[in-house]
């Protein structure tokens with residue numbers, strides 16, 4: 137098991153539209169194990185391969201039923217080549233991201249989604265999700281399309297956040 141480095145905005149690799157996984161081999165399964173460990177280490181509820189510098193459509197999630205009481209591993213799921221088949225409704229939630237440090241902002245997304253993907257054994261799976269689970273799925277699938285949650289904000293809000301991050305990074309550089 138290897139802990140992977142999580143890329144931070146504005147790393148240009150985060151804009152990568154990741155490639156489809158053509159064959160699920162031991163390399164992919166090792167990637168999934170490493171991503172899972174990295175997600176837990178960072179206390180995240182989801183992680184996409186592009187966030188660890190890997191150009192593949194792979195995401196891992198472990199979305200708690202109750203945000204106040206996380207049970208590690210209970211809802212752990214690895215999805216390969218996930219696609220949103222249907223989406224409906226709307227929900228606003230204050231999102232954060234392991235690649236966008238120190239920023240949280242309200243994002244509006246579909247409240248219900250139907251997903252198709254492959255599991256780590258290569259079986260085709262389809263399922264429906266709602267609430268925080270649906271939000272996390274959309275957030276992670278965005279990542280493998282090269283989209284960050286801040287890209288989903290209004291241009292005004294997005295620019296404000298980007299300036300704030302730039303300032304924080306500059307302050308960090310001066311501190312070194």
Ligand code: NI
Pocket residue numbers: 232233234235275279
């Ligand atoms: Ni994220």
